[in-house]
Amino acid sequence: xxxxxxxxxxxxxxxxxxxxxxxxxxxxxxxxxxxxxxxxxxxxxxxxxxxxxxxxxxxxxxxxxxxxxxxxxxxxxxxxxxxxxxxxxxxxxxxxxxxxxxxxxxxxxxxxxxxxxxxxxxxxxxxxxxxxxxxxxxxxxxxxxxxxxxxxxxxxxxxxxxxxxxxxxxxxxxxxxxxxxxxxxxxxxxxxxxxxxxxxxxxxxxxxxxxxxxxxxxxxxxxxxxxxxxxxxxxxxxxxxxxxxxxxxxxxxxxxxxxxxxxxxxxxxxxxxxxxxxxxxxxxxxxxxxxxxxxxxxxxxxxx
Numbered sequence: 158x159x160x161x162x163x164x165x166x167x168x169x170x171x172x173x174x175x176x177x178x179x180x181x182x183x184x185x186x187x188x189x190x191x192x193x194x195x196x197x198x199x200x201x202x203x204x205x206x207x208x209x210x211x212x213x214x215x216x217x218x219x220x221x222x223x224x225x226x227x228x229x230x231x232x233x234x235x236x237x238x239x240x241x242x243x244x245x246x247x248x249x250x251x252x253x254x255x256x257x258x259x260x261x262x263x264x265x266x267x268x269x270x271x272x273x274x275x276x277x278x279x280x281x282x283x284x285x286x287x288x289x290x291x292x293x294x295x296x297x298x299x300x301x302x303x304x305x306x307x308x309x310x311x312x313x314x315x316x317x318x319x320x321x322x323x324x325x326x327x328x329x330x331x332x333x334x335x336x337x338x339x340x341x342x343x344x345x346x347x348x349x350x351x352x353x354x355x356x357x358x359x360x361x362x363x364x365x366x367x368x369x370x371x372x373x374x375x376x377x378x379x380x381x382x383x384x385x386x387x388x389x390x391x392x393x394x395x396x397x398x399x400x401x402x403x404x405x406x407x408x409x410x411x412x413x414x415x416x417x418x419x420x421x422x423x424x425x426x427x428x429x430x431x432x433x434x435x436x437x438x439x440x441x442x443x444x445x446x447x448x449x450x451x452x453x454x455x456x457x458x459x460x461x
Contacts, residue, residue: 185218188239189232195435196324197428198390200243200314201331203278203381205250206259206406209398209416210331214244216417217424234432238326246310247278259406263310267295268303276302279332280377281311282384290377301379314381319388326431327392328385329424334405335397337374338367338423341386349392349430353423360419363399370395392431396420 188194201214221240224231245251249264262275273296280291280301287293291301302308306315318325338354340346350367357365366373370380374397386393399408399416408416 184241184243186239186241187218187221187235189235191236194324195238195326195432196321197238197240197327197329197431198318198325198385199240199329199331199424200246200381202243202245202251203247203310203330204261204332205247205254205263206261207333207398208254208406209333209408209413211245211251212413213331213396213398213417213420214242217421218242218244220421230429234428237436238432246314250275261298262300263308265308267300271295273300276300276308278308278310279330279381280379281306281308282315282379282381284380284383284387285378288378290375291379299377305379311381315384318385322385322388322390325385325388325390326435327394327427328382328390329394329396329427330381330385331396331398331420333398333408334400334402335374336363336365336399336401337395337397338365339370339374339382339395339397340368341383341393342369342371344386344393346392346394349427350394352430353394353426356426357419357423360422361415363415363419365423391434392427394427396423 184200199214199217201210204210218240221231221235225235247263250260250262253260253264260275262277264274265276267273267275277291277297277299280286280299283305286305287301290299291297292299294300302311306312318328338350340350347367354365354367357363370377380395382393382395398420399412404412
């Protein structure tokens with residue numbers, strides 16, 4: 158199996174402060190080498206304070222590697238697809254959590270004259286950027302940046318995923334909290350999302366709501382989920398993991414394991430559905446072509 162660092166991007170500076178911002182992104186590519194492979198994209202930790210999200214990405218990688226040893230379905234998916242998993246997308250913000258537990262944004266310098274740092278990376282993508290659910294005060298938690306895709310993290314995702322989007326079957330971005338599965342605005346993914354929520358509930362009995370962000374959470378613009386759908390990626394979901402607001406971003410350690418286990422079940426449902434729709438259709442098309450060829454040969458021989 159391939160289990161390797163694919164790239165380490167952005168600037169890597171010697172210190173982290175208001176003048177020198179350390180930005181580093183790392184993702185892992187997992188799969189069996191082969192031609193014509195499709196892709197599953199997953200990122201965690203785009204908001205620094207959402208600790209359960211990176212924990213989920215680590216659990217996801219560990220689990221699919223373990224299952225690939227004995228599970229024939231996972232082995233098949235590994236042959237057909239590569240999994241690109243970014244455990245912490247917002248690394249420089251994540252580093253700051255040792256000082257400020259609820260830091261959300263990255264640590265890029267604000268506009269000229271602003272003493273505050275950071276952009277909300279999930280408001281920085283080119284998907285109706287800056288139109289709703291943002292605050293242009295640079296000190297705001299939802300500051301969308303100076304312009305669309307102004308941030309190096311958003312630039313890296315946009316450039317990399319944009320270049321491979323025709324092969325990406327699912328784009329999953331993992332957040333907390335709220336126990337929600339968010340789908341792109343105006344896109345009919347409800348059926349798959351509801352089935353994923355049922356898969357989640359079967360693990361520990363936890364209920365997840367499914368719907369668009371304006372319907373079940375709040376309106377926002379510039380999200381990576383909506384941007385991914387605009388690239389033509391068929392299945393685009395934001396997971397908002399535990400809890401329902403009792404502990405919020407400071408989820409107790411004893412909930413880490415059940416939270417990632419149930420989320421894995423939901424993610425696996427979406428990934429399996431995307432895989433089977435893509436590859437079963439390809440198999441069916443190949444079979445239809447074969448039968449058409451055989452039938453033509455029989456007809457030609459019969460009437461020759």
